[in-house]
Amino acid sequence: AHVAGAGGSLTESGLLTQTENRTNFWRLAATGQEAAENGLLEERIWGWLSAQTGEVGMKELQSAGVVEKREAGAGIGLLKDLGIQLERGNFVVPSTIGAITATLELRTQFIAQLATGGENGIGESDLDTSMVDYFRSRKGIIASSEEVSRTWTLTSSGRAMPESELEERLIIADITPELLQGEEWRNADFKPYDVARDAPIPTVGKSHPMQALIERIRAIFLEMGFTEIEGDYITTAGWNMDALFIPQDHPAREMQDTFYLDNPKSIDIPESRIQQWADVHEHGGETGSRGWGGEFSSEIAQKGMLRTHTTVNTVAHLAEHPNEPCRVFGIGRVFRKESIDRTHLPEFHQIEGIIMEPGASLPMLVTTLKEFYAKMGYSEVRVRPAYFPYTEPSLEIEVKWRGEWLELGGAGIFRPEVTEPLGLKWPVCAWGMGLERLAMLVLGLDDIRQLYISDLEWLSQQPLL
Structure with missing residues (x-):
């Protein structure tokens, strides 16, 4: 934070140019970690369904103990996305199942890949973007974090600036009780604020009312x-x-x-x-x-x-x-x-x-x-x-x-x-x-x-x- 603050101040003074690179890293969230251990919800249901003979439906699925009661509704929705319908209480599987197995294999491989990244995650550029887009729409499967790297380069004014004219001073942006209890603030510079500047209004996700x-x-x-x-x-x-x-x-x-x-x-x-x-x-x-x-x-x-x-x-x-x-x-x-x-x-x-x-x-x-x-x-x-x-x-x-x-x-x-x-x-x-x-x-x-x-x-x- 100290280096970034100094670099930002020198950039504002025209002595440096700043280059910023942002990288998204994806890791497994809580539900995703469960999927890595026990299999995705749709994978577990499909594994059970493909092993059945004759007509089976929701009643048989719930009694089989493959999914918890709270997961049944979401599981049916995931099966419908794969082309498996629920008609008159029974599952109807398409005549060709190659697309289903291929899709489930890709999803399973993606979860397994993220599991190797641990808490740090894996860079977005190393992942299948279609899988990232799919799983980010499912609650609790994956989570992201952003890594920001900044590089500073001297400008012509910066190269011409004699080192003797440079002085390291503390510039304070946030006034806190801890700061005022000490003595550093007495000789510090305070970062100016432009009170007329438009401030962004953050848009954050929250639960439906x-x-x-x-x-x-x-x-x-x-x-x-x-x-x-x-x-x-x-x-x-x-x-x-x-x-x-x-x-x-x-x-x-x-x-x-x-x-x-x-x-x-x-x-x-x-x-x-x-x-x-x-x-x-x-x-x-x-x-x-x-x-x-x-x-x-x-x-x-x-x-x-x-x-x-x-x-x-x-x-x-x-x-x-x-x-x-x-x-x-x-x-x-x-x-x-x-x-x-x-x-x-x-x-x-x-x-x-x-x-x-x-x-x-x-x-x-x-x-x-x-x-x-x-x-x-x-x-x-x-x-x-x-x-x-x-x-x-x-x-x-x-x-x-x-x-x-x-x-x-x-x-x-x-x-x-x-x-x-x-x-x-x-x-x-x-x-x-x-x-x-x-x-x-x-x-x-x-x-x-x-x-x-x-x-x-x-x-x-x-x-x-």
Whole structure:
């Protein structure tokens, strides 16, 4: 830094000319290092797929343990780029696979080459630029650093300058507390600043506001002692609705509101579970409720569909762990047949959470929600009585924003008709809220579509959440 500063000052004085060379070096990032050890994601999937006989699909891939659940979606996208399609749940491989194997071999060789460079990396000129361009578009595979070399040459004025007239002096550009505590500054020169000169505005990469908000919410719930759970997008009407005591003739089940699937059209549910739901729906089971009456249909319960809320995840978790106290939450996409307008989308996100433990109660639920919103920056929170089919009592949660109360979600205690078929021992506090609605509040938007448009200028202006 001392040499570079002196060279820069002499160059500004016209005594030197400066030549600068910049070289990019590429090295493996965290995901790239995993790929070097275990193979690229698409390479692992292809290795498994090419060894299979007959029709195989996502179900077989996930059960084979070749990839983690979180990698499955990205893996399918990578296979599609290679020409392998997923049709009706099964993989369709092209008749000729030479291009696939050649592409994977080039990618593997590139990763292996970078692995030899260690932390210092390999110069860009020594790498296949097409592979560099490809992998830089994939998050976490490769990372770059820049090496700058400067060479100075005397100008005619520099050669004519007598050495006796040269004096080495300290020129200070940054004033720091450490500098002022010493004595060097007293005899130093201070680099002049041109306050009228235009300064560049740096453009840096950052997370999308929605992703940043998800990470912020996740961090808050983890800090509050909750555990995150996940679930599949595809479920059954039984787990999505029957388990929550939503009657089988409820309007929300109609085709115009719910995405039912042709494949899988039906998903098997154990007969014992269906009978538990049937007892509760038809006559209340052993809960003291009258149920909804009528005849419960196992065919309707086993219909395949895209989940309409994330409560299906928490109910499934309770069914798997009926005797274990828990505090869990989930953040995920849900799907409903909504017309796209300024407040509705057919695909959006929900935040869901439950507390099941001895002594779980409505005051505990309200306190938990107030603590969450306080950590989000909303200190004024109130609850109002509401109605939901599967909680009693039920609440709507409102926060004070710009002088007005805004409804942000629902909450309540699961009804006995929900908990009794699951064999739960303790009360269950539950709540849910729409993430996009919260994002609109945080970012000051009045149109939900603004969150998903490709407006780089708008995205660059958004605050860090």
